[in-house]
Amino acid sequence: MSEEIYLMKGNEAIAHAAIRIGVDGYFGYPITPQSEIIETLMAEAPWTTTGMVVMQAESETASINMVYGGAGCGKMVMTSSSSTGMSLMQEGVSFLAGGNLPCLLINVMRGGPGLGTIQPSQSDYFQTVKGGGHGDYKMITLAPASVQEMADFVDLGFELAFKYSTPATILADGVIGQMMEKVKLPEFRRRRTEKEIREQCPWATLGKPADRKPNVITTLQLDSAVMEKCNLDLQAKYKEIEANEIRYQEIDCEDIDYLIVAFGSAARISQKAIELARAEGIKVGVLRPITLWPFPTKIIKEYASKVKGILTVEMNAGQMVEDVRLSVNGQVPVEHFGRLGGIIPTPNEVVVALKEKMGC
Amino acid sequence: MSTSIIDPKNLVYAKPVLMNETQMHYCPGCSHGVVHKLVAEVIDEMGLKEITIGIAPVGCAVFAYDYLDIDWQEAAHGRAPALATAVKRLNPDKMVFTYQGDGDLAAIGTAETIHAANRGENIAIIFINNGIYGMTGGQMAPTTLMNMKTSTTPNGRDTHENGYPLKITDLLAQLPGVCLATRHSVHTAGAVKKAKRMIAKAFQNSLDGKGTSIVEIVSTCSAGWKMSPAGANDWMVENMFPVYPMGDIKNI
Amino acid sequence: MVNEIIIAGFGGQGVLSMGKILAYSGLMEGKEVSWFPSYGPEQRGGTANVTVILSDNTISSPIVSEYDIAIILNQPSLDKFESQVKPGGILLYDPEGIPRAPKRTDISVYKIEAMATASELKNQKAFNMFVLGGLLKVCPIVTLEHVMMGLKKSLPERHHSMLPMNEQAILKGMEIVEEMNKSAS
Numbered sequence: 001m002s003e004e005i006y007l008m009k010g011n012e013a014i015a016h017a018a019i020r021i022g023v024d025g026y027f028g029y030p031i032t033p034q035s036e037i038i039e040t041l042m043a044e045a046p047w048t049t050t051g052m053v054v055m056q057a058e059s060e061t062a063s064i065n066m067v068y069g070g071a072g073c074g075k076m077v078m079t080s081s082s083s084t085g086m087s088l089m090q091e092g093v094s095f096l097a098g099g100n101l102p103c104l105l106i107n108v109m110r111g112g113p114g115l116g117t118i119q120p121s122q123s124d125y126f127q128t129v130k131g132g133g134h135g136d137y138k139m140i141t142l143a144p145a146s147v148q149e150m151a152d153f154v155d156l157g158f159e160l161a162f163k164y165s166t167p168a169t170i171l172a173d174g175v176i177g178q179m180m181e182k183v184k185l186p187e188f189r190r191r192r193t194e195k196e197i198r199e200q201c202p203w204a205t206l207g208k209p210a211d212r213k214p215n216v217i218t219t220l221q222l223d224s225a226v227m228e229k230c231n232l233d234l235q236a237k238y239k240e241i242e243a244n245e246i247r248y249q250e251i252d253c254e255d256i257d258y259l260i261v262a263f264g265s266a267a268r269i270s271q272k273a274i275e276l277a278r279a280e281g282i283k284v285g286v287l288r289p290i291t292l293w294p295f296p297t298k299i300i301k302e303y304a305s306k307v308k309g310i311l312t313v314e315m316n317a318g319q320m321v322e323d324v325r326l327s328v329n330g331q332v333p334v335e336h337f338g339r340l341g342g343i344i345p346t347p348n349e350v351v352v353a354l355k356e357k358m359g360c
Numbered sequence: 361m362s363t364s365i366i367d368p369k370n371l372v373y374a375k376p377v378l379m380n381e382t383q384m385h386y387c388p389g390c391s392h393g394v395v396h397k398l399v400a401e402v403i404d405e406m407g408l409k410e411i412t413i414g415i416a417p418v419g420c421a422v423f424a425y426d427y428l429d430i431d432w433q434e435a436a437h438g439r440a441p442a443l444a445t446a447v448k449r450l451n452p453d454k455m456v457f458t459y460q461g462d463g464d465l466a467a468i469g470t471a472e473t474i475h476a477a478n479r480g481e482n483i484a485i486i487f488i489n490n491g492i493y494g495m496t497g498g499q500m501a502p503t504t505l506m507n508m509k510t511s512t513t514p515n516g517r518d519t520h521e522n523g524y525p526l527k528i529t530d531l532l533a534q535l536p537g538v539c540l541a542t543r544h545s546v547h548t549a550g551a552v553k554k555a556k557r558m559i560a561k562a563f564q565n566s567l568d569g570k571g572t573s574i575v576e577i578v579s580t581c582s583a584g585w586k587m588s589p590a591g592a593n594d595w596m597v598e599n600m601f602p603v604y605p606m607g608d609i610k611n612i
Numbered sequence: 613m614v615n616e617i618i619i620a621g622f623g624g625q626g627v628l629s630m631g632k633i634l635a636y637s638g639l640m641e642g643k644e645v646s647w648f649p650s651y652g653p654e655q656r657g658g659t660a661n662v663t664v665i666l667s668d669n670t671i672s673s674p675i676v677s678e679y680d681i682a683i684i685l686n687q688p689s690l691d692k693f694e695s696q697v698k699p700g701g702i703l704l705y706d707p708e709g710i711p712r713a714p715k716r717t718d719i720s721v722y723k724i725e726a727m728a729t730a731s732e733l734k735n736q737k738a739f740n741m742f743v744l745g746g747l748l749k750v751c752p753i754v755t756l757e758h759v760m761m762g763l764k765k766s767l768p769e770r771h772h773s774m775l776p777m778n779e780q781a782i783l784k785g786m787e788i789v790e791e792m793n794k795s796a797s
Contacts, residue, residue, distance in 0.1 A: 007639045007647075007765075025450050053449045058475035062442040065435065065472070069415070069443030072433045075450050095436050119650070179674050180635055180647035194451075205431035205447070207411040207454055216425045218416075218434035265675070272673030348677035 006183050010150035010176040013183050014080070014106060015040035017154040018052070022191040023104075024075035025053040027066035029085060032118040033174040034108035037080045050191055060085040064092030064105075071101035071167075072217040074197040074204030076158055080106035082174075083124050084115060087132065093167065094133030097234070098219035100203075102161035104154065105169045108177035109315075111342035119342025120174030122264060125319035128171050129293040136231055138238045140168035140245065141292040143263040147181035149290075155186055162200070164241055171292060173315065175265035175344060241294055248296040252278070253285035258358050259303050260286045261324050262313040266345070270313045273350035280351075282360050292320070300327040309333045309358040313350055316340065333358075376400035378409060382426045387494075389589020391579030392421055394546040395488060398556045399459070400428050402563055412455045413447050415440040419461035420494040438469025441476035444483040448566070455566050457484040462503040463493050466528040470502075473528070480537025480571040484562035487529065487574055490581040491600060498584040502526040505603055510584075525603055529576040533610040539565050540573035541610040545601075547580070547593045561611075570612075578604050613668050615753050616676045618693055620661035621685025623651055626740030629766070630683070631662035633744065636762030637754040638666035646674040659688055666753060683747060690714060700795050702751055706743060714792070721793040722750050729788055730781070738774075738781035745785020756782065 008016070015037050018026060028038045038056060046052035057063040063079045070077030081089060086107045096103055107128065111121035124132075129141050140160050142153045150172060157168040197204055205215045221227040251271055253259070262270040267288040274284045287303065289296050304310070309332055312321040321336040328334050337353035339345040354360060364370065378400040386392045403412050409430055416424040418437035425432035435443045440458035448456040465473050465487050476483065492510055493499040499512040503525050507516035517525075533541035540562055544555035555577060562573035578600050580592035587595055617634065621627045628649050638645040644667045651660040663679075665671050678698045684690045684705040690712070697703050699718045707713070708727035726742035748756065756779075763778055 005639070007636060007645065025446060027446060053446075055445075055449065057442070058471055061439070062445075062472055062475065065439035065442035066446035068435070068439070069433060069446035070450050072443070073413075073447055073450055077446065077450070091436055092439070175648060175674065178649055180632070180645075181671075181674070182639065182645060205413050205433055206451065207413060208429065208431045209410055214425070214429050214431055216432045216434065218425065218432075220422060220434055268673045269675050270673075272676065275672060344675050346675060346677035347673055 003184070006185060007180050008147065008183060009036055009178055009180050010144070010147045010172060011036035011108065011178070012040045013147050013151040013185070014154055014170070015044065016185050017151040018078060019044055019046040019050055020186045020188050021155045021158065022050060022076065022189045023052055023078060023154075023158070024191055025055070025070045025077040026079065027055045027057050027063045027070070027077065028079050029057050029060045029063050029081065031082045031085045033110055033120070034080050034082050034106070034177050036177070037106065052191070060088040061092070064089035064096075067103050067105075068092055068096055068099070068101065071096060071103040072099070072205050074201030074206065076191075078104040078106065080108065082108050082110045083112050083121070084110075086124060086127065090127070090133040093139070094135050094137060095219050096167045097133070097137035097139065098135060098230075099217050100165045101167065101217065102158070102165050103167050104157040104161060105167060107169060107171050109171065109173040111340065117342035118174070120178075120265065120344055121315050121340075121342055122173050122266060123316035123319065123340070124171065125292065125314070125316060128169055129295070137234060138241070138293055140164070140166060140241060141171050142168065143171050143290060143292050144176055145264050145267045145288060147176070147179065147183045150176060151183050151185055160245060164237055166237065171264070173264050245291060246294045246296050246298075247290035248299060249288040249290060251286040251288065253287060253303070256283045256285040256306070257308050258282065258284040258354065258360055259307045259310045260284060260313055260350070260354070261289065261300065261310060261320070262286060263289050263292060263320065266313045266315055269345055269347055270350055272347035273354070276347055276351050277354060282354065284354060289320070295323050295327070297323070297327040300324055301329070304328040304331040307332060308360075309335070311354055311357055312336045313345065313353070314338045315344065376404055378404050378429050379427055380429050384427060385423060386420065387583040389580060389582040389592055390420070391490065391546050391577060392488060394552060395486065395555070395577050395579075396424065396427055398546070398552065398559055399457075399486065402556060402560045403430065406560060406563060408455045408563065411453065412457070413451070415444045415447070415456070415458040417458070417460040417464040419464045421459050421461060421488065422495065424459050438464050438467070439472055440464065441469065441472040441481070441483070441485065445476050445479070445481045448481060448483050452482075452569070455484075455563055456482075457486060457563065457566065459486045460488070461494070462487070462489045462491065462501040466502040466526050470528070474532070474535075477532045477538050477572040477574070478535050482566050482569045483572060484559075484566045485572065485574040486559065486562075487576045488579050489576055489604060490579040490584070491525070492581050492584040494581045494584050502528070505599055527604065529574055530609055532572075532574050537571050538574065538610060539571035539612050540575070542574075542608045543576040543578060543604055543606055545578045545596070545606065547596065576604070578606070615666045615681060616679050617664045617666070617681040617683070618661060618679045618696070619664065619683040620659070620689030620693055623658045623660040625660075625685050627660045627685065628662050630740040630744055631664045632766045633759065633762050634664045634666070634754065636766045637759045640758040640761040640765070641754055643667060644669065644671050646671050648674040659686070661689065681747070681751060683743060684710070685743070686710065687712065704743070704747055704750065704789070717793060718795060719793070720750070720791070720795040722746065722789050723792050724785060724789045726785060726788070729784060733784070735777065735781060738778055741778045741781035742785035742788070745782035746789035748782065749786040749789050750791075
């Protein structure tokens with residue numbers, strides 16, 4: 001971590017972090033509220049320094065398929081978009097998951113459905129963690145709640161993607177993308193050489209040397225028995241990720257009567273809300289899932305035996321609440337509070353919802 | 361007259377070294393087998409086998425990667441030029457080509473094709489135009505001829521309903537990013553020789569960073585056209601060639 | 613010490629950049645800072661507002677329900693945010709384009725004729741710096757020295773020649789701000 005402190009937007013932090021950790025390529029298409037990512041990359045011109053390729057593609061469809069091509073070469077490649085653009089990418093996302101290809105996707109969510117709004121939202125939870133594309137696949141999903149985490153999760157996302165050879169997503173929202181906060185950026189790391197990539201990713205399509213068989217990146221298996229085996233291998237990998245990679249943060253959760261579960265900017269707002277609620281004598285804490293998949297089921301289940309009720313706060317109509325309910329399995333009431341269509345809930349609204357829905 | 365054709369010194373023709381023993385799934389009379397052979401020969405003769413990355417399409421050639429022993433990526437339908445763009449930009453010293461059919465390249469993948477070419481990506485595109493969707497069972501392609509019967513145009517292609525045969529190679533030739541746009545066939549020994557020369561040129565262009573090359577091979581689909589292999593060749597010459605004439609459209 | 617600030621007006625009035633300069637000034641003072649903008653799809657015109665928080669401690673939420681300070685530059689923003697100022701808080705407004713003046717008596721209200729003064733001095737580009745000067749006079753949340761450092765940091769280098777002109781605008785703003793209502797608390 002470099003010692004210098006910068007003040008920048010979450011979107012800008014992502015771009016700077018990507019250059020610094022030695023990403024090989026970024027392919028993207030402009031869309032509000034995340035265009036600062038590609039704009040910052042273009043302004044920084046890393047192809048003149050680290051050799052990173054930065055490209056504005058003709059569509060999100062092209063972007064995600066460029067990512068597929070780059071990932072198939074074992075390169076560290078990424079794209080970013082917002083909600084509608086992510087919808088367009090879902091075919092490619094399914095291919096990346098099916099092809100066991102590591103890459104980093106960033107969704108700075110805006111309100112939908114349809115063209116929706118350019119204002120912040122968290123309504124792509126289902127799309128991201130339940131599989132927006134076709135087939136049985138899972139997506140490692142990191143939910144940053146600060147500009148610092150936007151920078152940090154670029155590195156973490158790639159680390160997990162390469163560790164398990166699978167795509168990872170940073171699921172941010174317009175608040176985290178557009179807000180400025182203090183941030184420490186990662187230290188500069190050079191890009192891997194082709195030799196290093198060939199060692200780390202023996203499956204990479206970088207040209208076939210005489211001493212190995214051809215490498216083929218494909219998701220096609222017409223023999224159902226073989227295809228079932230591919231699926232079982234994927235599921236085994238997902239089990240391993242669920243066992244090892246759950247991340248969450250507990251905020252003021254000692255001695256609580258009520259628990260708020262919230263991710264991303266909704267967790268920040270909830271953090272302020274519990275300050276206000278505690279001033280009124282309500283004992284409430286926030287559990288913030290950092291990984292939305294794998295979901296922190298176990299810790300939420302543990303809290304279910306300690307609290308009177310759980311409220312999820314989400315900028316959507318109630319998506320993560322389903323996973324919280326599954327974790328709790330009916331042990332305590334689980335309610336949802338959300339604002340929709342780009343409206344950001346205020347801390348006061350969360351306190352009111354807490355009192356109304358939890359009866360506290 | 362006791363020359364033995366088994367004696368290696370008398371060898372005049374052999375399967376390209378890059379083609380493996382996998383039995384091809386192509387129908388009898390299909391042009392794909394010949395074009396695969398040409399691609400394999402050119403890569404070997406140019407000494408490119410260790411630096412070549414091929415991008416396979418969705419369509420009849422979806423299993424191209426099973427037959428040629430080089431590194432391959434299998435693209436989603438129509439997206440091969442996007443994959444090739446990234447592969448080449450991230451690995452500028454490699455030779456990168458796509459192998460695509462008419463549905464893949466000129467229908468679902470038109471945007472990726474046009475924009476890769478418009479950026480002048482240093483890739484080679486081998487384009488098989490047989491005027492029909494072979495793999496899915498003979499439906500209309502963007503390149504299907506006027507009045508030609510397919511399973512989705514049972515009364516023949518009608519301009520009011522289906523528009524006109526799309527001459528995508530002519531269209532691509534208009535783009536400054538394209539250095540080579542040429543059309544060939546593989547139905548005679550002479551045609552095969554010419555096609556091979558242009559495939560080699562396209563691969564050299566990729567290495568030299570000259571821009572995008574597209575080599576269209578007007579092909580037969582005897583199964584989809586419901587003809588004998590020989591009959592399909594005759595039909596192609598008579599009906600396809602007037603619409604898709606042979607030769608260079610652009611070669612700089 | 614926490615200052616939760618909303619700056620609201622039309623796009624093009626320098627709302628977001630004023631917030632940015634405040635945030636950078638806070639950074640120079642070693643404070644925790646957050647800056648969160650809200651605006652429509654227009655590049656010019658339309659409404660724009662920005663929430664800036666300066667704090668000695670970690671900032672929990674960049675979004676708040678009510679504000680210590682509201683800087684209001686058009687009528688729709690006054691209508692929206694007047695009620696969201698904390699009792700005892702500060703509302704600073706430019707009467708240009710605000711026919712209905714603030715009504716609250718439980719907050720301190722200050723008026724600054726920044727647009728009129730900027731036009732008079734033919735320095736409309738620095739309009740938001742006059743306003744910032746007014747704020748610093750009535751509530752010195754950051755020092756002028758740190759504001760100038762913040763300004764230098766937030767402006768591209770090619771605009772650094774404009775720093776003295778901005779400083780003059782801030783100083784002028786400090787002179788022209790008027791107290792309209794003093795909060796009892």
